[in-house]
Structure formats: C-alpha cells, structure tokens
Amino acid sequence: MADTARTETDYLELVRSALMHALEVERDDTDLGEDVELVGMPNMSSLAMLRGLIYVEGELGFELADDRLVTVRTIGELAAAIAEQDEESAR
Numbered sequence: 001m002a003d004t005a006r007t008e009t010d011y012l013e014l015v016r017s018a019l020m021h022a023l024e025v026e027r028d029d030t031d032l033g034e035d036v037e038l039v040g041m042p043n044m045s046s047l048a049m050l051r052g053l054i055y056v057e058g059e060l061g062f063e064l065a066d067d068r069l070v071t072v073r074t075i076g077e078l079a080a081a082i083a084e085q086d087e088e089s090a091r
Contacts, residue, residue, distance in 0.1 A: 006083070011083040014056060015052075018056045019075070021055050022048045022049065022050075023042070036075050038075065039073075060082070060086055065085055
C-alpha cells in the first residue's frame with residue numbers, strides 16, 4: 001500500500017489479502033466478511049494466522065503489537081486493530 005491515508009476498506013482488504021495468502025485460498029472459496037470469526041475459518045491454525053500477520057507487517061512496514069491482537073476475534077476487529085496501530089505510528 002502506498003504511504004497515503006488509508007480507509008477502513010483499505011484495512012479490510014489488506015486483512016482479506018493476508019488471510020487468502022496465509023490460508024492459500026481464493027476469495028470465492030471462503031467467506032471473508034468482517035463478522036467472520038478467525039478461529040472458525042477453514043484451515044485456520046496458529047501458523048496460518050502468523051503467516052497472515054507477517055504478510056500485514058510486510059505491507060505496512062512495522063511490527064504489530066501483540067497486546068492489540070490477543071482480543072480480536074473477527075476479520076473486522078483485526079482490521080480495526082491494525083488501523084489503530086497504523087494511525088498511531090503515523091503520528
């Protein structure tokens with residue numbers, strides 16, 4: 001992503017791309033709605049989640065804070081946590 005202001009949709013798309021990469025699925029093969037619980041996704045494992053988070057970190061250029069991630073349960077919550085940290089790091 002470019003170094004411009006990102007929207008909520010940008011963060012959702014980033015998380016969706018990361019999950020598709022980590023789970024090795026196509027968008028049409030799985031539900032990627034923002035209310036989808038991460039642990040209930042097909043083929044989700046701690047390793048897949050780690051691969052997805054590393055993908056996000058590579059795209060944004062900084063490490064995600066563990067304390068923000070332990071409470072997220074859904075795709076939308078993960079995107080919001082990432083957005084919050086990205087906005088704080090830009091200050």
